[in-house]
Amino acid sequence: MCPGKAEGLVQAENQSTETQAGRSVLVTGGNRGIGLAIAQAFLAGGDRVAVTYRSGEVPAGMLGVRADVTSMEQIDAAFTEVEAAHGPVEVLVANAGITRDTLLLRMSETDFTDVVDTNLTGAFRVVQRASKGMMRLRRGRVVLISSVTALYGAPGQINYSASKAGLVGIARSLTRELGSRGITANVVAPGFVDTDMTAALPEDTRKNYLATIPAGRFASPEEVAKVVTWIAGNDASYISGAVIPVDGGLGMGH
Numbered sequence: 001m002c003p004g005k006a007e008g009l010v011q012a013e014n015q016s017t018e019t020q021a022g023r024s025v026l027v028t029g030g031n032r033g034i035g036l037a038i039a040q041a042f043l044a045g046g047d048r049v050a051v052t053y054r055s056g057e058v059p060a061g062m063l064g065v066r067a068d069v070t071s072m073e074q075i076d077a078a079f080t081e082v083e084a085a086h087g088p089v090e091v092l093v094a095n096a097g098i099t100r101d102t103l104l105l106r107m108s109e110t111d112f113t114d115v116v117d118t119n120l121t122g123a124f125r126v127v128q129r130a131s132k133g134m135m136r137l138r139r140g141r142v143v144l145i146s147s148v149t150a151l152y153g154a155p156g157q158i159n160y161s162a163s164k165a166g167l168v169g170i171a172r173s174l175t176r177e178l179g180s181r182g183i184t185a186n187v188v189a190p191g192f193v194d195t196d197m198t199a200a201l202p203e204d205t206r207k208n209y210l211a212t213i214p215a216g217r218f219a220s221p222e223e224v225a226k227v228v229t230w231i232a233g234n235d236a237s238y239i240s241g242a243v244i245p246v247d248g249g250l251g252m253g254h
Helices: 003-021 033-044 072-086 109-137 158-181 203-211 221-231
Strands: 024-028 048-053 063-066 091-094 140-145 183-190 243-246
Touching: 024 033, 024 072, 024 109, 033 048, 033 091, 033 140, 033 221, 048 072, 063 072, 072 109, 091 109, 109 140, 109 158, 109 183, 140 158, 140 221, 158 183, 183 221, 221 243
Parallel strands: 024 048, 024 091, 048 063, 091 140, 140 183, 183 243
Antiparallel strands: none
16 A cells, blocks of 8 residues: 555544544534534534523533623633633634624614624634644634525625624635645535524514515524535535535525
8 A cells, every 4th residue: 555545544433433533622602503503513413512692591511701802801711611621622613703793874873883893803713713723633623604695695784794704704814724734624604594583573573584585484593503504514524615505595596
């Protein structure tokens, strides 16, 4: 057997062992909604899961670390706690985000900058902190939770759409910087998802949204979670810099 082939087999065997043994996974904003479904999916797969949160309860079986992604000091403290309990973060899911929806002419500069600081700069902060451990391990998975509005656009969401579109640039630049270190970075872009937020929408608004979705329904949080766990797994180890829509055909590749 040639040395190159032998090395490849050993690397594949090591990856399989790592997956079976469970990885250190961190999901930001992982105690509710889509983030909770993602965290639960990794936990069900045998991984050691930690979540950051600002309020609410910590999901059973997970390590909860209180942290605001707009604070580098809080992020560093959270990672230090996770590393002490679970080891270096091997899978990072940057999910934490906020909305401040309003039309352009009514949108204040604070409405814009707060959303960008949380959704985009917040992702930068956690990615930068996680990459240090991943580079030492020479492996890692970064998954950025974006939105169909990132490339499709949405009225009243100039701030949100801009912040979510920026995640594509992070993933693709990170891929070019760290791809040779065994680190992948991908974007998952959900459309409308059945969460408490969409459940609270007026019935007419829900019907209008549903009429635009070729699938004729909203996604479940679990459907988004399954895509995230797949892209973070060994079967997707040769995929990086991709944008994967989970939107029932709404965006049509935009």
